[in-house]
Structures are given as C-alpha cells and as structure tokens.
Amino acid sequence: MESLSDKIASNIISLSRFIPELVLVGGVLVLILLDLFKKKKLLLPFALTIIIFCIWQLLRQWGLELQLLFGGFLKLDQAAVAWRVLLCLATFVSLLISIRSTDLRLKGEFYTLTFGILIGGHLLIMSSHLLILYLALEIMSISAYALTLFAFNKAGSEAAIKYLIFGAVSSAIMLYGISWIYTLTGSLFFMEPEFTDSLLNAPFLSFVIGICLVLVGILFKAGAVPFHVWSPDVYTASPTPIVALFSTVPKLAAIAFLLKWLLIIHLFGLGPVDWIMLLSAISMASILFGNFSALRQRNVKRMMAYSSIAHTGFLIIPIVPLSEQATKGFFFYSIVYVLMNLATFMIIHFFERKENIVGIKDYAGTMKTHPLLSVLLVVLMISLTGIPPTAGFTAKLLIFTSLWESYSSTANPWLLALFTFGLINTVVALFFYLKVPFYMTFKPGSSKAGAKRSNTYCFENYFAGLMVLALLILFFKPDWLLDVINKINFAF
Amino acid sequence: MSTILFFLPLLLVFAVLAIYGERKISAFIQNRYGPMETGYYGLLQTVADLLKLLQKEDIVPRVASKALFLVAPFVIFVAVFAGFSVVPVLPTWQGASINTGVFFLLAIVSLDVIGIIIAGWASNNKYSLLGAVRSASQIISYEVPLTLSVVCVLVVTQSLDLQVISFQQGVLSNSYFADAENYLFGLSFANVNTTEIGGVLTWNILRAPVLIPVWIIFFITTLAESNRAPFDLPEAESELVSGFHTEYSGFRWAIIMLSEYGMMLLTSLLGVILFFGSWNTPFPNIGSIKLASWTTGEVGSMASVFWAVLWLLIKTIIMVFIQMWIRWTYPRVRLDQLMSLGWKYLTPAALVLLFFSALWRLMMV
C-alpha cells in the first residue's frame, strides 16, 4: 500500500504529462468567462489559439515512451499522441467552419461543448480503465446531445431527443456490460494482465454477453450499424459545423478505442470467440446500409450521414485484422477521412449559408456560379468514393492491402468476404457521391442559385482548397505522411 | 425507537409553543399583544386551535387524486421527522449513530420536496400546483448553497457524525478524542490553546471565524429550505392562497404545519450543532473558575443530561426566535429575486468560503 504522499506525488507527476488536456479544460473555463464578460468577438480566435496551444503541447510529448498516468487510469503512448493531434486538428477545422455562422460563433456554450467532445475524445483515446471509458463516452454524449439542438428549431429538438434516447439507452446497456465484466473479473483496469486472465477463466456465455454489451456503447458512438440510426436525423438537423465535428471526433475516437478494446478481448488470441467474424459483419452491414441508403437521399447532409456510416464500416475494416500494418493504414485512412469530410462540410456549409442550398437538386448549376467551390466539391466527392487521383484512393488501397495480407496469412473466410464486399461497395458509393457533381455540372441552375453570385473567394474556401490540395498531395506523395506514421508505435 | 419516543413529543410540544411564540412575536413586532384570552396570557390558544383542527372535517376535493392527496402530508412529515434521527441531544445519546450523519440528514430532508409536489399535484388546483412547483424549485436551488455551507463546517470538523462534531466544540473534546486540541480562532501558530478553556471559544463559529459568514449563508438557505418568510413564496397567502396546502384542512393541514415547524426546529438544531457548540455550555473556564466544567457536568450524570438539554434547547430556541424575527421583518421576495439570490450570490459565496474554510483547516492542524 502506497502512502498518501506517494500517491499525491505520482498524481502530480502525471499532471505534468496531462498538460494538453489541462490546457483544454482551462480553455473551457476561460471561454466561459469570456462569454460571461460579453467579449463574444474574442471567442473564436481564443478557442483556436487554445487548440493550437494544445497541439503544441501534444507535439512536445511526441517521443515519449509508454507511460501510465494517474495510477494506470490513462495510458499515454505514441499512438495516443498521434490520435489526439488528429482529433485536435479535426476540432480546429470544425471550429473554422463555424466562422460563417454568427449564431454559433458568438455563443460561448458552443465552444464549451465542442471542447467537451474533444476532451472526451482525448480521454477515450488514452483510457485504460473502464470508468474512464464510461466517463469519456458520457462527456462526449452529453455535449453532443446539446450540440444537436443548436439550430434551436423543431427538427433540431426532434433529432436531439432521438439521439438522447438512443444514446442514453446504449450507454445504460454498456454500463450494465461494464458491471458484468466487473463481476467477472473484479478489476476495471482492462489493460492489466489480471483482467485478461480472469476473462480467460470466465464462463463463455457471460464473457460474450459482457463484451458485447460494452461494444454497444462504443459502436453507438462510432455510428456503426446497427447502432447508427441516430445519425441521419442528427446530421440533417444540426448546424453543419457541428455535424462536421460529429462525423470526425467522436467517431474516430470511438473506433480507435474499439481497436484497443478488440486487442484486449482477443485475449492474446486465446479467447474463445472469433471477433473477426463479428466485426466483419458489422463493417459489412455498415457499408451496405450506408451506401445503399445514401443512394436515395435528397438532402446533402443526410447523404453525408449515410456516407459517414459507410465510412465507419470502412474504418472498421483495418482494425479487424489486428495487424500493425493495418493499424497504420487505419490511421492514414482516418487522416484522409478527416480531411475529406471536413472539407466537404466546409463547402456544404458555405452553400448552405450563402445560397441556402440543402437539397442535392439545389446544387444544379452551381458549377457556373461558383466554379472554384464546385470543382473542389467534385474532387472531394471523388476522394470520398475512393477513386484516384485522390488520397481517398490511397487510403482505401492501404486498408484493403493490409486486409488482403491478413487474409492470406490467416485464410479467414470472413476477411475475404469483407474484402470483396468492400470493393463492390466502392462501386456503389460512386453512384451517390457523383450525384452532387452531376447536378452541379449537368443540370441548369435554378434561379435560386444563379440569381446572385456571392463571393466565393473567402477565407474558409481557401482553407477547403488547401485541404483538397492536401488530399491530392497525399495521393502523389503519401510517403510524407506515411513516414511519420511508420515511426509511431501502435502498441503491437 | 428512542428517536420517536423523544422527538415526537418534543416536536409536538415545540410546535404548540412555537406557534404560540410566533404569534406573540409577530404581535410584538407589530405593537400588538397577540393571543391573550385563552389561558393565562393566551397560552392555551394554540391548544385550542389544535383541538379545533382535530375535530374539523377532513375534506378531500372531488377531483383530487385521492390516494396521493391523503398520503402527501405524511410523506412530508416523515421526511422531516426522519431527519431528527441523527441529531445528538446528549453527549451520551443520539437517535441513530451513522457515520454519514449530516449527509443523511440533508438527503432525507430533501425528500420533503416529493411530498410537497405530491400534495400540490394531487390537490388538482392550480394554486396548489404553482405553489408546489415553486417550492420544489426553491428547495432544489437552495440545497446547493446549503450543502456547500455544511461542507464548509465539515471541512473544519473532518467528520460527518453530528455527535463527533458536538464533542469537538467543548471541554469534553479531550474525553472523546485522545489528542484533540483547540486553538483560539483555529490559528495554531498563534498557539493559544483553548482545549481546556472550552465554552464559547471552542464553538465552531469561533474555532474558525470564517464560519461566521458561512453561518449566515447556512441560515438564509435553511429559511428557504423550510419555506419560511421571506422565502415563503410556495405558500404565499396573498397570491397563491397558501400554495400547496390550499386544499388541505383539519388534521392533514395540522400535519403539514407540524412538518413546517419540525423543519424549523430541525434546521435550528442543525445550525446550533454545526456552528454554536451543540449541547456545550457557552461559559468558558477562566482560570480556577471552572464555569465550563460546572455547567457541563460529568458525562453520564444527571447533571450532564440537564445541562446538555438545557443548552441545546436554549440555543435552538434562540435560533427559532431569529427565524421568526426575520419572518416578521422582511417582505416576501419575488421568484426571480429568490433565484438570483440563491445562484448568483449564495452559491458563489459558499464556494469561496469553502476554499477559505479549507485554508483555515490547514492552519488548524
């Protein structure tokens, strides 16, 4: 038994490794104060500064060895640093998207809740204790429920209550799963050997039920089928910057955690259950539902919701084989996904604000009125489909390569099924992604879009252009990024 | 069991006397006599009223939801009365010794909101419902500063057990804690040891003078918790026709009133125990004049019982008196004033004071 002062000392040491998150929490407080003292104009610049500062602090942790913080509640390794940087960047861009909507930009609460999601994501990435898992998921959920409502209209409230009820039930189910696992193992530190030992000795049925119940909560956050049903409504009804945030930060954090969780429940390959089958099925179902439901959508944001469900399926693909290479491909895919999705939402948001365009059909003729943006959107859609010459292709190539590699070494038929299924669906995806460019270029514009020609050349469009450029560069020179990723040890 | 045996009669007697007292005090403040006719100086007036209430018809409105309507006063009463179970009366006796004492008290007392809501809703009367909703929001809001202010004391005393807290504040602290030491104003560096002096100097409010503002917050919030003026919006005779108990009459109304006075007593007792030395004597030992020890008595002796009950009741009655005094001094606040007082003033202040209390505690050790 450690003495009290030892514990305090170790906590203080841990705090020094916890600075990025402390920066964020401090930022939340300062933002609330700024809001309180009516310095609304300062909110956005300050929030962005905080995130940059946080990234800087994260980069200072880059070379660190694996460390356990706060007596093992958190595990800090290189992968965690990389993931957190990615989440910070995603949040940064999402906030940038909001620059156009004054109703969000001038609300202090918007920033508090956004940071809440970000902090939840950070904790989820680092967690190695089931309590932290639960708390992190709840922080994200509660922030997300409120953010869903930020349009403050009828649709927003409807989406929020659906999200809320679905989320509350999933988290309750997950909690019951956690309690179940606790009864099985008597431990909550899931990264510790005792935990896995006791799971190995656990009765089969109980083991399966407990793990599956916990999976519910994670998959809910990731928006994977069959726990995806909230996302179309939420994506449709929420303001676009918030949707952009939803489609990246919680999703990636949850799937990154899913990877970790999968490693554990695999029990060093000794476990009685073939989780590959389960996750392949979920991935396939997500891709199927996502792509096919997207086919008939009329609202761009709703289409993007289904697209993100499908992408969840694609993101799960590389974590199924549990190989180091696949994990790297996963990270690469995540980066590309963040770039594609956020840039897309940036442009969608621009059209929504400036031209009041939400339906896919309303995009008709925008190629004439906003050529630059339309070209960017075309490239983005191509990238989302996964066709060269964009990084979307490279990313899909990477994950499918590693999947195939894994199949050839294990010969698990599920992997093959997943492989072929994923490929076929890439073709299906084309049909709905290209609907937008199709309308943009090949349909005469209605008077609505063509009447006034608003200025396309504004800050966030240049930013979207930069991201598209990054996508193209990542296609031609993925090495620049992959070199960095290859240096990260993803804990295998 | 002993709790019921002791506190139920106490509560009844207290209620009778307090109602009488309240009428008298209100009268005096308004330059009146108050009840004078029944009994000597009007002493039996409340008894007469009580008798009248008991024989009144128990009216249940036709559209009320009957079961809830009937049970609500008892819920309120039970919630309040359960709070008494952890209150220490003597050094040697306390209703139930559970180590989460104060916490339990606060928790169980917060249940009376439920009773009030049931009462208000079951009456099926819009005044009642408004009163109930007001009452609930008020009680919930003020629970925050109340708990915080109690926590301030707990930070200083380091215990949740009210009996332990009582022992700490007097000359008996040594008999209970082997190495307990009290310093003047809690400033251990000043090195004025008051352990043997006892009396008023070892009361919490002087052990750590930071608790004086805490007590003020505590007191204000207890007023709100027990729906006393100036926070009696839930009852607001003039606007809501007595709020949640508009539809009650007779015996059930009496029980509601009994609960209200019980709440007064309970909060006063709690205040006395937490801040004003519980059953300890106010007189200090001055040199060889052992006023404190004389007015405390040997633990377990009859003298001790007498002194303890005496001091506790005196202090409590003073507190009750202050509550009444305040009631007849201030006008009723508006709902927004109530909320802004609770959230904008009391809660932040309590938080700041919590910080200072912790500092004080650090100095005491």
Next chain:
Amino acid sequence: MALISIALVIFLIPLTAFAMNVIAPKSRARTASYISIILLLISTILSSILLLKIGSESAVTRMDWFTVGSYTFEVGVLLDFQGVLLLVIVNMVSLLVHIYSVLYMAKDPGYTRYFGFLSLFTFAMAGIILSDNLLMVFVFWELVGLSSYLLIGHWYSKDSAAKASKKAFIVNRIGDTGFVVALCIIWYQFGTFNLDEIQVLMESSQLQNGSWVSGLSALPAVWLSFMGIGLFLAAVGKSAQFPLQVWLPDAMEGPTPVSALIHAATMVAAGVFLMSRVVVLLDLTTLAIIATVGSITAFMGAVAALAQYDIKKVLAYSTISQLGYMLIGIGTGAYEAALFHLFTHAFFKAALFLAVGSVIHSLHALKQKHNLNIDAQDMRIMGGLKSNLPVTFYTYLIAAFSLMGLPLFSGFLSKDALLVASLNWSAAVGQLAYGVSLLAFATVTLTAFYMGRQLLLVFFGDFRSGFSVSEIQEGGWHFKVALIILCTLSIGFFWSFNPFDYMSSWLLNTLPAKLNSTPQFDLEVRDATNHSFVGVGSIALVMAGVLLAWLKFKPGKILTFAESDQLSFLERVSINNWYLDKFYERTILSFIRWLTLVLAQVERKVIDRLVNSFGWIGVIFSFVVGWLDKVFIDGLINFSAFFSSQVGGMTKSFQYGKVQSFIIFALVSLALIIFLIL
C-alpha cells in the same frame, strides 16, 4: 537517364497545359489554347526523338512511392517501343485535335474548360502508357475515365450529353471492378505490380496438378483464368466490347474532336494496349474468350453501323467493330498485329472523325444561317458535298479506304495481319474456332458496305436538305492541316515499304516477337502461309461490300428513307444496336434500380417487418379472441371496434422515425450477434 528525363517532360507537359488552361482567364482563352498547342507540339517532337532513341529496347526507371509497414509501393517509368510509339500517336493526334478544335470550338462558351480537359486527358493517357506497374496504370486508367466523362459531358446542358457521360462512366466502372479483382489476384500471387517483374515471375510459373504455382504462392489454376478475365473485363469496359459497348455510341454526344481523339484514336485503344501489356498473363481460356468476344463485337458493331443515319454513330459503331478486330488479334496470340491495327486505326479513324466533324461544322453553319430545325448529323439531309468540301472529301476518301482495308492504305496491312492471325489460330485450335475467322471475314464485307454507304450518302448524289449545296463552305486552315496530316499517315507507305505485305512492316519487325509466356501456350500463329490467300480474299470481300453499297446508294438513285416502323428486321437490329440498350434497360438496370430501392429501404423495412410481424401476431390473436367473442358472447360490435383499433395501432406504428423501434432493431441485432458468436 536522358531518356527518362525526356519521358518525364513529355509526361508533365500536358499537365502544365491543363493547369494553364484552368487558371487562364476567359479573355485569354485563345492565347492559352495556342500555348497548349505549342506545348503539345514540343511533346510530340520529344516523343518522336524518344521513339528514335529507344528502338526495340526497353528501359525501366523506378522509385519508391510510399511505404506501409513492410510494403513499399513503387512508381516507375517503363519505356519500350510499343509504348513510346503510342505516346507519339497520342501526342500527335492530340496535337492535331487541339489545332482542329481551335476552329471547331471557337464559339463555345466552355472553351478553356474544353482545352483544359483535353490536356488532362492527354496527361492521363501518357500516364497509362508510361507506368511500369499495374497499380499506376489503374490510377491513370481511372483518370482517363474521369476526363472522358468530363469531355463527353462538355455540353452538359444537353440532357442526352449528361446521360451519356454518366452512362460511360458507370459502364467503365463495371469494367474496373474486374481490374481491381485482377489486381488483387496479381498481388496475392506475385506480391508485386511491376510489369517487368510480373513477366519474369509469370515465365517461371507453372501449372501443376490444376494449381498455378509461382514462386512461393500457389493458387488453383482457375484463378489464373479469373485474373485474365478480370483484366479483359477492364479492357471490355474501356474498349467498348461486347457486352459493354453500349456507352460508346452515346459518347458521340461530346464534341466531334473529342470523339476523334478519345473515342476513336486513343482512349478506347487503352484497353487493347492494356491487353498487350499483360498479354503474358493470359492463359488459353482467356485468350479464347478474348478472341470470341472480339469477333462477336467486330461483327455486331459492323452490323449496327449498317443502318445508322447519324453520321457519327456510323463511325462509332465502326470503332467498336475495329476494336473487336484488335481483340481478335490479342486473343489469337498476335498481339503485335493488334497493336499494329491500333496504331493505323488511330490515324485513319481520327481522320474520319475530323472529316465528319468538318461536315457537321459546315452543316451547322448552314443551320444557323437559316435558323433551321434540322439535325446537322443526319446523313439523310446530306449528299453531294464533295464539290464544296474538297479537302474533307479527299481525306475522308483516303481514310475510308484505309478503314475498308484496300491495298496501298495502312488499314489493309494491319487488317491483313489480323485476318491471317485469326485464320491461323482457328486452324490451330480447330472446329468451332473457325467461327471467329468467319465473323472476322464477314465483318470485312460489312465494313466496306457501311463505309461505302456513308461515302455515297454524304459526298455523292444530291444535297437533300433543300438548300443549294453551294451554301456549304469548308472550314479554315485548322481543319485542313489536321485532316491532311492524319490522312497522309493513313497511307500504307508510312507503315510498310511494301504496301501489300505486312510482314515487311518496320513496326512489326521492331516489336518483340513472342511475349506470351503463359504455361502451355505453344501455338505458333505467326505463320504467313495463308497470307496471299487472305490478302486477295479480303480485297474481294471489300469489293463485294463496296459494290453492294454502290448498288443501293449509287448517285442519282432516288433514295427513300423508311420510317423506323417500316424497317426490315435486319435494319431494326442494326439501328438499335442489337437492342442491347433496351435489353440492359429491361434487365440489368431495372434490376439494379429495384435492388437499390429495396436496399435503400431495408433499414426501415427490416424494422417495420419486425414490427409488422409482431403486429400480425397481435392481429391474429385479436382475431381469435374476437371470433370467440362473436361466437360465445354476442360481441360483434365490440369485436369490430377492437379489431379496427388494433389495425389502426399497427398502421400507426409503421410510421417512420420511431426511436424505440430503432432500439428494438438494435437490440435484436445485438441478440443476433450474440447468437452468431455462440
């Protein structure tokens, strides 16, 4: 090293041109187009130099692209004779099309866009040609598809153009699926995409006991066929072969120069080129399939061209037919003959298209002048244009002769080589394989017929539009330069010193003789014994075709054009392209539509079915209860009220958006998952 730098310069020049055209402001559009012409000229010259330098050698330069874990993806440049020659042709045709387009597109609002996409296409094509690994090929393959899509849809305001571009893109994607599958098999078997490595590995691989062993890995032999078929499927998509040829006629909605460049000369040839690149990988089964499909396509295309009235459609079907020829060459093992035909075809078909473009341009001018409501591409209103469009006429004549396969022209040489190869192959394989040769020879006659028909309808006889033919004027020097250069290159001398003997062609002699290293591939098909017979026979067949055309459409004969419902069966088959579109519409497309409809609603349907079935159980139960009610207690009214409320509740619960149903759905899925695991 010098070679690789030249190659890179050639590779990047079109990209520069593309970027320039995109950036260029509207007011400087023409300047930009001229600059890109100059750039392309440079790149044509450079590629010619490259061709001279490379000779029959091949050079590979390679570098790392990116690394994932232990894998390294590489990019590299493969320079060999066939590639560089195609590069020259692509650049040259592209250059000429650029020049041509300056006039043709002069008044088009999308001028810069057009030139930008042309350059982009050239860039992508160069990428396909120069890539040394299949992955890169695939990348540029997609890019080519994209730029084709953009160019077909150039006049996107036209509904038919938009539809055509979509159709082209989608049909191509079907082929690409095959490419991806093939890539996977290749990756699994060889662990590399590099063409030269694949060749070496393939040569060392063997077929043993029904399994295909290469290096360390082994697959069932059937995978070898699958791989070949997959690659072939890609070529089928891109080169518009049966059964995916439907997109090409529709693609004629694009501007005519685009049709000349992409849908006649280069892009469609990419499939054939790919086949020639991977010819080492094709086993006998695949080759037989390729030959069969090629011959079928050649015949079907020719038949479809017979009765078309749209001047461009004739050429489009002709292209399909000729591409079929090329694939016959691949399938019969004469890949060099196929390439030969590819190169010759590139020139004369481009010339034909540009000539036709000139005709259309002129008629369009007429149409605008008189503000007519006519279709400028309809042959039924043309006729007798030879006097007023002399340059067009003569170039068209030369190119048409070349296409028909008359001696002295390039087409004769390459077609001869193909026919010989097919006959040899049929002889070697035997029996049914003669069908391939038969179709190939039949096509010769049909080709001569429809080309003769077009020639006669357009340039001879009377001008049938009701205006004086003198109102028709030929386009400027841009047209003439392009036409003359292209038709000059269609003359046989440029390809072979002896214009009657393809064996003496410098091209065929430079190409490496036998590439096919598939196990058990031991057919000797480069036998020229049948040559003289085939040459004479084919000339006779051509003559027969021309004669038929002359008889039917000779000048002076009064032509009546039947309405579509009065057409003969053959004509109907022809004009409707064997009813393929309708067939697809009825079967595959409607199936896909049905599938998407079903699958898109699966989400709600699954849930609803669930609820539905529970509801049904409830209804049945209530029915039973109600029946008991009715029988035993006279509760008919009660029953009907109960029943209707049940049904009402049931229908209400079908409403979309019920979060609890979703939860039930999720839970049931969860339970299914758990049971799945158990």
Next chain:
Amino acid sequence: MAYFKNIISAAKTLSKGLGVTFNHIKESRRSSNQVGINDPSYFSEFESGINTLQYPHESIPVPDNGRYKLHNEIDDCIVCDKCAKVCPVDCIDIEGIKATEIIGKTSDGTSKRIHAAKFDIDMAKCCFCGLCTTVCPTECLTMTKSYDFSVYDFADHIYSFATMTPLEILEKKKLLEQSEMERTVAKPLPSKPKPVIKPKLSISSKSEEIAAKPKPAKPVFKPRPMIKKKKNTDD
C-alpha cells in the same frame, strides 16, 4: 462593482430592518399609555409600546362631544317628525298619534300635542351625520359618547325610544277617532279636511313654517345623486 455594492447595501438595509423590528419587540414590554384625544401627547407617543387596547377590559377615553350613538329624550320630544324627514339614510322611523288636548310640556316649555307611538332609530343604518340633532326643535335628539353598541342580532341595532305600551296606543287612537267624529258632527263645514286624511301631515301651523325650511335646504342634499353619478362613471 455593482455586485458587491448590492451585497453591502442589502446587508445594511436588512440589518436596519432587523433593528427596527427588534426595537419593537423590546418596546413591547410595556403598553403605551392610553390617552384620549384630548391629551396633547395623543399623536406623539404612537410608536413606542404595544398600542393594542384590550378593549372589553379597557378603552380609550372619549371626548365629551363625541358623536356616536343617538339618544332621544322622549319626554322632550314633540314628535315633530323633522328628524325623520331630514335623515339622509332614513334610519328614523316615527309614528305619532294626535292627542285630543295638550298632553304636557317639554322642559323648555313647548307644549306636546302628539303622542309618540313609535320612535325607532336603526343604528345599523345611521351614518352619524348629525343632521337630525340640528333640526330638532326641542333638542331632545342628541348624539352621545357611547360608541360600543355591538350586539349579537342585527335587529338589536334598532333602538326604540317610544315608551307607550300597545294598550295605551290603542286607547289614544280610540280617543282620537272619537273626537274626530265629534268634530265632524259638530262642525259640518270644517276649514280644511286634509289633515284628517293624512294625520302625519296634520301639523300645527307653526310646525308648517318650519317644515317649509327643509325645502330650500334640499339642494344641500342634492350632492348625493351627484356622488352616485360620479361613482358610476368611475366604474
């Protein structure tokens, strides 16, 4: 900062308020002296001490000219009916019976000619205006110091001042009828028959002069309808 100023001012005012009420409690040890209105300190000493009067047991001295309950000295009353006529609320109910001869003299020497069969004052209606006392010719109707006339029954507020018994009334009526009949028999041509028909109005000529006075005084009472009107418009 307004926030802290708020707190300080609140604390100040609240403690001030507490001080005020506490002073009251302190003062409540004693009762304030019950002084009458005549006392010069009547208004000045209002604040301190309990002001309540324990009424049945004690009361404030009333000044001698207090105008509370009406009292009629029936012996001096000549039943002239003026008070009933002038009363704005009609709270005086009088019934007189003409006597056949002078029945007596009042204290100031006026001779009484009419019996007072009924002289009721309804104090519940009375508005204490005092008009009746001013018109009373014999000053028999006066307002007294007595202000406590609380009763259990409403009807008990009607005070009867007539002292005649019902028997006496009957007798006097009979006497009057008799003398009337005698007069009609003796003098067939009476000067005026009217007083016969309306006995109430058959007043002596002297009283008729006085009765004329109220007529010009009527405008004084006119304001009543005016006030009513005003109220109506207010509503």
Next chain:
Amino acid sequence: MTEVTFYFFGILTLASAIFILITKNVLHAALSLVVTLLSVAALYVFTNAEFLAVTQIMIYVGGIVVLIVFGVMLTNDVSGKTIISGSVNRLSGTIITLTVLVMLIYSGQELTPIATKVHNTASIENLGEHLMTTYLLPFEIAALLLLIALVAASIIAGHDLQSKIS
C-alpha cells in the same frame, strides 16, 4: 432479520419498478420511481455502502426524480387531466425483455463469483482519501462532466430567454 429486510426491500424494488411499467399515469410512475430508488438505496446498505445509499437518496430522489417530476408537470396540461402515457411495441417489447431476462438469469447461474462476497465497510475517510488520490482523475472528469452538463442544460433551456433579451 437481515435476510428478511433484504428480501423485503428487494421485492419492494421490483414491485415498484413493475408498477412503473404497468401504470399509465406518468406521475404515479415517477412517485413509484421514488420508492424503487429508495429501496435500491436500502439494498446498498446491505453491501455496507452507506455513503452510496445516502448519495443515492440525495441525488436520485432529491434531484433526479424531482427533475423528472418537473418534466412531467411542465410537459403536460396542468389543468389537472391525468397524465397518461400509452405504450407501443407491447409484444415485441415483452418478447425482447423476456429474452434478455432469461439470458441474464441463465448466464447469471454460471457466473461464478470471482469477486469475494465480503463487502468491506468503507469509512468516509477512506472514501474521501481515495477520491482525492487514486480516483483523482475520474473525480476531475466528473467535475468537468457536470460543468458541461450545466452549460448544456442552460443553453438548451435558456436559449429562448437569451434570444428574447438580445
């Protein structure tokens, strides 16, 4: 005696929970929830988790249920109509619930208690010390969570007010 009390509270818990399930009146359900939560608190006492029991009463009964009751009252016509909640998915809900119950109980039988049955009594001091040392991080996260929930609830509920003011 302990057992009897335990089973009494256990049955009370389930009975009141079932009452929530079957009642149509939302307010009755809310009040029944109070009973459930209180008896769950009593069950906590049997695991020697006194502090948790009191916390349960304080937060759940004193806070959450009151919030719920508020919700009930604010989302209904207060003029006294009974607040009725109909039910949906009766059959499917029942089937699923029964499946879950059977599954839980069935697998609960094979649940060999690895954790010991000795419930150790945690003194408040002990709890407090752990909260400030071992559980410092979750404690702080919970604080942040509450802050965020506060902000969230205030922005949701107070938005109209804000927009009215500005």
Next chain:
Amino acid sequence: MIPAEHFYYIGAALFSIGLAIVLTKRNAIMILMGVELMLNASNINFLAYNKAGSLDGQFFALFVIVVAAAEASVALAIVLKVYKHFKTINLDKIADIKD
C-alpha cells in the same frame, strides 16, 4: 451475509424492467425513468461484487450516479424543448424529419 448472486438477480430483473419501460412507453419521460432503472441495476452489480480491499465498485457506482444526474438534467432540458416545439412528448408523434 446476503450472497452476491441475490443482488445480481435483483439487478438483472431491474435491468429488464427498465428495458421494458424503454421499449414500450410512449412518453419520453417514462423512457428516461426506464434508463434510470437500468443504471441502478448496474450500480447494484457494482456494489454487490465490490472486491474486498478495493473500492472500485463503490466508486464506479458513485460516478454513475453523478453521470446520471448530469444526463437527466440535459435530458429534461431537451424534453422541454421538444415539448415547446411539438406540444407533446409522445415519441410516436415526434417524427418530422423525413428523408
């Protein structure tokens, strides 16, 4: 001492009842109540299986209660918002978003 299994059975039953409420009730607030029951079921498990010498279970339960409070506050705020817009919190009738 009460065996831990008995707690477990009560918890499991409570969980199922909560689930049934969530699945079958139309009223959003009822569903929230069901969720609270489910959370309580987990808490019973945590406390009943708290290992000797460790406080993990107790702390987990404590934090669950805290989270439940936070969630309930946000949830009711949302429910009120929904009521404001839809004039009902009957989940069947809250279905405006269509694709």
